[in-house]
Amino acid sequence: MTNCTRSTLVIIGVTALSLASLACAAEPKVELLWPDGAPGAKGNAEGDKPTLTIYLPAPDKATGAAVVICPGGGYGHLAMDHEGHQIGQWLNSFGVAGFIVQYRHRNSGAGYGHPAPLQDAQRAIRTVRSRAAEWGVDPGRIGIIGFSAGGHLASSAATHFNESFGEPKDKIDRVSCRPDFAVLIYPVISFTEPFTHTGSRKNLLGAEADRALIEKMSNEKQVTPQTPPTFLVHTWEDKGVPAENSIYFYLALRQAKVPAEMHIFPKGPHGFGLGQKLGGASAWPKLCETWMEESGFLKNKAR
Numbered sequence: 001m002t003n004c005t006r007s008t009l010v011i012i013g014v015t016a017l018s019l020a021s022l023a024c025a026a027e028p029k030v031e032l033l034w035p036d037g038a039p040g041a042k043g044n045a046e047g048d049k050p051t052l053t054i055y056l057p058a059p060d061k062a063t064g065a066a067v068v069i070c071p072g073g074g075y076g077h078l079a080m081d082h083e084g085h086q087i088g089q090w091l092n093s094f095g096v097a098g099f100i101v102q103y104r105h106r107n108s109g110a111g112y113g114h115p116a117p118l119q120d121a122q123r124a125i126r127t128v129r130s131r132a133a134e135w136g137v138d139p140g141r142i143g144i145i146g147f148s149a150g151g152h153l154a155s156s157a158a159t160h161f162n163e164s165f166g167e168p169k170d171k172i173d174r175v176s177c178r179p180d181f182a183v184l185i186y187p188v189i190s191f192t193e194p195f196t197h198t199g200s201r202k203n204l205l206g207a208e209a210d211r212a213l214i215e216k217m218s219n220e221k222q223v224t225p226q227t228p229p230t231f232l233v234h235t236w237e238d239k240g241v242p243a244e245n246s247i248y249f250y251l252a253l254r255q256a257k258v259p260a261e262m263h264i265f266p267k268g269p270h271g272f273g274l275g276q277k278l279g280g281a282s283a284w285p286k287l288c289e290t291w292m293e294e295s296g297f298l299k300n301k302a303r
Helices: 016-025 081-093 116-130 149-159 198-205 211-216 244-255 279-294
Strands: 029-032 051-055 066-070 097-102 142-147 181-185 230-235 260-265
Touching (some): 051 081, 051 116, 066 081, 066 116, 081 097, 097 116, 116 142, 116 149, 181 279, 198 211, 230 244, 230 279, 260 279
Parallel strands (some): 066 097, 066 142, 142 181, 230 260
Antiparallel strands (some): 051 097
């Protein structure tokens, strides 16, 4: 049965049946990223099959921009609601298509570490780009957004796009996986500095990871002039993933002369999603929308 309970609507004069139909109509479509099986799949359970959840804006609002969404969860689970579905709905509200990637992690299916999450994120970008015409998307305006460990995954996609993590399985795997922009919200970035989130590092790389791999996946060390423009958000009070993660990445972007905008808000815990009722930090969604527009990613948006 289709799950039609995600959004609560209050509409005067609408029957229960038609209200349920409206809720169902709003349900996004979910597709397998690899219909014939993901590379390195260890089983056939739901968690072994990464998916793409598709949120398309109303045609009269669509700007042609798209964003792949990476929920957080320490590479051990996925915060699919406030860092997934709510983000798809927010993006749709100003004409941007949202695509949530339900990527493999340490506790999904038979259990996955690197490179499975990055394979899934890269495949999501490639899928959106290869089917851009079908979804009304400009293939040159496809970004990625990530939260917490999902921010590490998004920053990995933004810095490791020239690396291959397996042989191409089909024509989609031959499409560019470089995001055109990145949005990193309280992201995990470094795996080498004292402020790293050790749980994310352990889940992704294992407890006995090789030092060279730890260095490689410390993404502040992987920024180049080809890294896409980036928008970063953090809070001073974040104790789970300290703000230094965003700061170091921003400094690396600045050194590489990559356009970037960063906001460090004084108040707010880790994992606040859209930041509703959080004082200053609740401004970040509108600030991000403005940044996207001023950067040219919403160029079809009516002013």
